[in-house]
Amino acid sequence: MLILIVEDEVKTAAFIKKGLSEYGILSDVAYDGEEGLQRALTGKYDFLILDILLPNRDGWSIISELRRRRIDVPVIMLTALDAVPSRVRGLESGVDDYMVKPFAFSELYARIQTISRRGPTLKQEVLRVADLELDLEGRRATRAGKRLDLTPKEFALLTLLVRRSGEVIPRTRIVERIWDMDVDSNANILDVHMRRLRAKVDDPFEVKLIHTVRGVGYVLEERQE
Known part of the structure; x- marks a missing residue:
């Protein structure tokens, strides 16, 4: 939502x-x-x-x-x-x-x-990218049919990335949207949460969906190797 x-x-x-x-x-x-x-x-x-x-x-x-x-x-x-x-x-x-x-x-x-x-x-909204699925109403995330145990912040962060899949989202925009903070004074908060999110969303799977765009931000997309 x-x-x-x-x-x-x-x-x-x-x-x-x-x-x-x-x-x-x-x-x-x-x-x-x-x-x-x-x-x-x-x-x-x-x-x-x-x-x-x-x-x-x-x-x-x-x-x-x-x-x-x-x-x-x-x-x-x-x-x-x-x-x-x-x-x-x-x-x-x-x-x-x-x-x-x-x-x-x-x-x-x-x-x-x-x-x-x-x-x-009020219909249930489900977002999908590759084998990743987000049930926004039920607040449930799965990948390849396996449930991902996400914190509220991780779910919000993943929702933002999935809603804008294929779009590079600047770091400042992510921090403003998720934490309502000044990114300069909280430089590592996004990195910490992104590492934790990747450990759940990407690490157990061969295909990685969350990608870093150096000097800009992050993008979630399925890339063809």
């Missing part, structure tokens, strides 16, 4: 992003409404967490534009506006749920899970 957080409060956005990462869920953050809308319109996100009071464009107009264009990505409105008319307006505008700040992350995560099990948008 890839989630877009549209939230102008930096601390709140960081809190949500960190909580999601602990469950192995990837997320991007947009700090103003216009950026949030443009990102959401790409259609690459599986879920949207949306504030109402945003710079440049408010949450009401974002959800209105998405639904007008028939983009049915699930949306949770997360806002300080707790009056009943605001709640009603949110639900009537096409959002899937409405939460009021302050909030507990455990409740937000539970609501994401509940919404993600509903209807056609």
Whole structure:
């Protein structure tokens, strides 16, 4: 699952992003409404967490534009506006749920899970590259039919590589997405996790899928020898 957080409060956005990462869920953050809308319109996100009071464009107009264009990505409105008319307006505008700040992350995560099990948008997503298979809903990874015992961070890292299979992903981009950190101050965190991931994904198998592109980053692909 890839989630877009549209939230102008930096601390709140960081809190949500960190909580999601602990469950192995990837997320991007947009700090103003216009950026949030443009990102959401790409259609690459599986879920949207949306504030109402945003710079440049408010949450009401974002959800209105998405639904007008028939983009049915699930949306949770997360806002300080707790009056009943605001709640009603949110639900009537096409959002899937409405939460009021302050909030507990455990409740937000539970609501994401509940919404993600509903209807056609909740179909199980399985990604495959060669004999590697990722069941995103079940959080299960296998290679050649053998289950890989991955930590949440390793699963998130592998998911990012598989989603962009064949594409060289820069080191900085990986660290930003998985750890939400400055790569310069955490130079070895990616190397450590990548070694551990390769030990599980590649070392037991003859064909290697994770490749280093020296000076740039990593790519996951099946290469013809």
